[in-house]
Amino acid sequence: MLKSIFKAALYLGAAFPIICSAQTYQPTTLGAKAVLKDQSIEIQFYSPDIVRVIKTPVGRTFRTEGLSVIKKPEQTALKLSKRGDAVDIASSKLKVSLDLKTGAISYATAKGASLLKEKTDGASFKPFDDAGNKTLTVAQSFVLDKDEAIYGLGQHQRGNLNQRNQVYKNMMQGNTEDVVPFIQSVKGYGVFWDNYSPTTFSDTQAETFFSSDVGEGIDYYFMNGGNADGVTAKMRDLTGQAPMMPxxxxxxxxxxxxxxxxxxxxxxxxxxxxxxxxxxxxxxxxxxxxxxxxxxxxxxxxxxxxxxxxxxxxxxxxxxxxxxxxxxxxxxxxxxxxxxxxxxxxxxxxxxxxxxxxxxxxxxxxxxxxxxxxxxxxxxxxxxxxxxxxxxxxxxxxxxxxxxxxxxxxxxxxxxxxxxxxxxxxxxxxxxxxxxxxxxxxxxxxxxxxxxxxxxxxxxxxxxxxxxxxxxxxxxxxxxxxxxxxxxxxxxxxxxxxxxxxxxxxxxxxxxxxxxxxxxxxxxxxxxxxxxxxxxxxxxxxxxxxxxxxxxxxxxxxxxxxxxxxxxxxxxxxxxxxxxxxxxxxxxxxxSMMRALFMDFAADKNVWDINGEYMFGKSILVNPVTKGMYTKTQGTNSNTEDFSAVKSQETYLPAGASWYDFWTGQKLAGGAKVTRETPLDIIPLYIKAGSILPFGPQVQYSSEKKWDNLEIRVYPGADGDFTLYEDENDNYNYEKGQYSEITFHWDDKKGTLSIADRKGKFKGMLNNRTFNVVLAPAGVNNSTNVKAVSYTGKKTSIKL
Structure with a gap:
């Protein structure tokens, strides 16, 4: 009976309080509010997988400028239920639990898998005089899994990818430092600390916290994306989408x-x-x-x-x-x-x-x-x-x-x-x-x-x-x-x-x-x-x-x-x-275009802390050479080139895929380290099996030649898809639907490349073209076994 009252209160947007363990909370149209002995807490669902949390000292009005977040809350179906001293608020994607004794909030998937927990007594409010304005210094602590990897925080020049065991004190924008108080976890969730003042981020085995000099209250967003691309999508849903570059x-x-x-x-x-x-x-x-x-x-x-x-x-x-x-x-x-x-x-x-x-x-x-x-x-x-x-x-x-x-x-x-x-x-x-x-x-x-x-x-x-x-x-x-x-x-x-x-x-x-x-x-x-x-x-x-x-x-x-x-x-x-x-x-x-390896290979823990490799797009693994190999020092201020011996560099190829050396076409197994020679004009590049790569003409500037004779390289070993996108290159007509997509699908078992019907159209579009299809293992300079496919926008396929 009590559970049905909670549901009715939520769906009707009722504002009456419910008493539990000497604490009060009330359902709202977005989630719930709670008043503990020293703080007010509001949980707002902006979508089934994005939650906003606002905390203030009891009796204090919360105000914010809202400079980053532009999303308005969606109407989200929610269920409230009582569980001991906790209240659970569940959407179709996320379950948020509020402990009415401590005020700590925990997050789990809809199926109950734990994602993140606030630390008990993890909220902090300290009086602060901000140039005459009586405000607060605010902080919130979380508890992460022992072996959990986290990423983000903007741009910092320390050389680490994983942000565990890092402390960034009093972060402010600088020439080479860009502050973005946002982290995402290898577990597939993200946290955006919505504050614009100097901010400290600290991670230890005991706690992970954000603390900001100035705030009317604690204000953060939790998002469950399931994986890194999903988290990124939620953050952009909150703060805005990226338009096309010319x-x-x-x-x-x-x-x-x-x-x-x-x-x-x-x-x-x-x-x-x-x-x-x-x-x-x-x-x-x-x-x-x-x-x-x-x-x-x-x-x-x-x-x-x-x-x-x-x-x-x-x-x-x-x-x-x-x-x-x-x-x-x-x-x-x-x-x-x-x-x-x-x-x-x-x-x-x-x-x-x-x-x-x-x-x-x-x-x-x-x-x-x-x-x-x-x-x-x-x-x-x-x-x-x-x-x-x-x-x-x-x-x-x-x-x-x-x-x-x-x-x-x-x-x-x-x-x-x-x-x-x-x-x-x-x-x-x-x-x-x-x-x-x-x-x-x-x-x-x-x-x-x-x-x-x-x-x-x-x-x-x-x-x-x-x-x-x-x-x-x-x-x-x-x-x-x-x-x-x-x-x-x-x-x-x-x-x-x-x-x-x-x-x-x-x-x-x-x-x-x-x-x-x-x-x-x-x-x-x-x-x-x-x-x-x-x-x-x-x-x-x-x-x-x-x-x-x-x-x-x-x-x-x-x-x-x-x-x-x-x-x-x-x-x-x-x-x-x-x-x-x-x-x-x-x-x-x-x-994302520059992709940390865990984004595509999260199941392989070996990649969580790899700092020097990444995916460029979803097909090309890049391992830049970042150490000198061909210079011989002759004195304090003098050195000479020495190309007498070709040097090499080691690369870890993530498990879960097979790989091709871009330069030679050699096929390699994932989950292992490989070594290749790196003369001055070569860096290790590997293509994921199942990739379909379009190569354009050799030009002097980007639009010099039409893409009417693209080379399409297929890397077998797994099924794969690629969508070729085209538009007018430099206006906003694409926002009106004036663009085209051509999707390629590689069926590895059948050895067949299918090219789907073209979707969309735009001014100047190529109605007829040739795709020169190459089975890629022969290497970057392969010019044999090319099969020309005439394409008029209608579905076709080719056996390789």
Missing amino acids: LWTFGFWQSKERYKTQDETVGIVKKYRELGVPLDGIVQDWQYWGNNYLWNSMEFLNVDFSNPRKMMTDVHNLNAHLMISIWSSFGPETKPYKDMKAKNMLLDFHTWPESGSELWPPKQDYPSGVRPYDVYNPEARNIYWNYLSKGLFPFGIDGWWMDSTEPDHLSAKPTDLDIKTYLGSFRKVRNAYPLMGVGGVYDHQRAVSSDKRVFILTRSAFAGQQRYGANTWSGDITSSWETLAKQIPTGLNFSLSAIPYWNADIGGFFLTKYPRKLQDADYRELYARWMEFGTFTPLMRSHGADAPREIWQFGKKGDKVYDAAEKFINLRYRLLPYIYSASWDITAHQS
């Missing part, structure tokens, strides 16, 4: 700190075209606006950029795209600065550059006066776009390089966090700064144009930023083998934070370890290996300070570093159909 963003990009004239910028593109090395993008870094007092004016005020329209026309006529640097701060002589200062929209702390002088080192007795703006203020975001839309957008700029989106916080004083923003103290909303700044540009551009997809390269990110067409790079990292090795788990944990687009400066930004710069043989070898790694990241971009990084700086055809770089740039372009389809898998199915 095709050209997946080509090769050249950058430098900085090209100093428009002729130099255009000349770089011309040189790539003359050499016949593919290129899709060039980046114009800072000071096209002039001196530091004009910092980020978002106008071409530098005399060496006197005809920006011609510069853009020249770049576009070379079939390339240009991305330009914009910042979240302004110099005191700029129009945006003056407008925002008059309205108290600038944050009064030191940021880059500190000096008005361009000499190095900076002359601090000439302060620049550059200040960041209050991105939390919607009117300030309007002003920012107003100047961007007048000063740069009309020239046809293709992408925005949003630098210092943390923003840079130099000579930081404790009182800087007391600075008032539109949403309260800077401390309260500190970590959401990049989300608001990047989101402001995306939303404004989308509002005025759908002809060109928004593309943003940003140095910082927060939860939900995937919805803003942004690719995050790992900041101003140093050039070293150690740094290169760390980029792999750094990028993987960032992707496991549900933000799929990430990259690193190919070659590293600062060359401080290499005083001889590009003359250092060890650095040249490092650059080649970094280029190979960059081929298998969502954005392939060469960039750095201290020395230029264009391919000809490393020699000419016939030189080993040059040839290795050119080889992998060309491989990147051959893989564009695969990469673009993987991008669609992100948008349509909440997938």
Whole structure:
């Protein structure tokens, strides 16, 4: 009888309290509320597998800005039941249990399998004076299984993939650190700690907790996805889906700190075209606006950029795209600065550059006066776009390089966090700064144009930023083998934070370890290996300070570093159909492009802690070379190349699949380590059996040739599927259904490749084409046993 009363109360949204063990709780339309002796707890189901938990001290009103989460609660069928001193709230996917004595919450699957438990007495509220606002420092502890692996937390440069036994104190956005207070477990659940203030994450065998400096209460989301892709899908359901990137963003990009004239910028593109090395993008870094007092004016005020329209026309006529640097701060002589200062929209702390002088080192007795703006203020975001839309957008700029989106916080004083923003103290909303700044540009551009997809390269990110067409790079990292090795788990944990687009400066930004710069043989070898790694990241971009990084700086055809770089740039372009389809898998199915091995092989515990290998898409296992092999040291500052012996590298192939060496076609068993030779132009690449890989034509830029003669490589040994995605490459018509999908299925037992009816259509679509099907074990250069299939959009099959 009591159980039926609970059900009726829930479905009718009743608000009467039910007394149990001197504690009270009441059903709500979203779940239940409970009042214990010292805290109020509310459990809200946002969907059958997403739950929000809000805890406050008794009598305190809870308020939040809700900057990351954009999902509204779904109507979810729930059942309440009494079990001793606990109340169970169950959906079709999840059971949440609240202990009315302790206030601890536990989570289990609908079938009762335990997922996560809060620690008894794990909630903490401590009074905190936040610049005059009487608020709280809040914390929540959980208890994990002893051997459970967890991942995420954004981008941190420690070199670890598994976040167990890690402590990150007082996390705030930084140049190379991106805070995303989200973890996911190998057990298939995730936790998003919805707080924007400086946050500590700590994991020990005793407890795992989040603690934030400022909060009106504890506010977190628990999600059950069943596996890593499922968890990622739930997080994006909460915080926003990732739109399609333009095709050209997946080509090769050249950058430098900085090209100093428009002729130099255009000349770089011309040189790539003359050499016949593919290129899709060039980046114009800072000071096209002039001196530091004009910092980020978002106008071409530098005399060496006197005809920006011609510069853009020249770049576009070379079939390339240009991305330009914009910042979240302004110099005191700029129009945006003056407008925002008059309205108290600038944050009064030191940021880059500190000096008005361009000499190095900076002359601090000439302060620049550059200040960041209050991105939390919607009117300030309007002003920012107003100047961007007048000063740069009309020239046809293709992408925005949003630098210092943390923003840079130099000579930081404790009182800087007391600075008032539109949403309260800077401390309260500190970590959401990049989300608001990047989101402001995306939303404004989308509002005025759908002809060109928004593309943003940003140095910082927060939860939900995937919805803003942004690719995050790992900041101003140093050039070293150690740094290169760390980029792999750094990028993987960032992707496991549900933000799929990430990259690193190919070659590293600062060359401080290499005083001889590009003359250092060890650095040249490092650059080649970094280029190979960059081929298998969502954005392939060469960039750095201290020395230029264009391919000809490393020699000419016939030189080993040059040839290795050119080889992998060309491989990147051959893989564009695969990469673009993987991008669609992100948008349509909440997938990830850089995939930690546990995402696809969670049953193999050997992969849970592997830091140096990953899947690129769902077919290609990548094991970048991150140690020098071909440099012989002759002294403290001198070394030479030594290619007298070919070196090797070991790779662990996950169990649960067979594998093919990409270069030779040799078939290998999973669940074992293998060793292969790694000359300078080879890294270990393995293709999962059952994979179907499309290879595009050799081109000089992404859209140079139609995909009317794609090579389709089939890797037998298991059944497999692949969906080839195509659209108009650079507008938002795909959101209206203007795209096509062609699904391939490999039946391993029958040895038959089936090509399904084409789904969808779009302007410029290929109605007739040829697929050149290859049974792949003969290796990467296989040109025999090709079977040409004429395809008109109707289902067909071929026996191999």
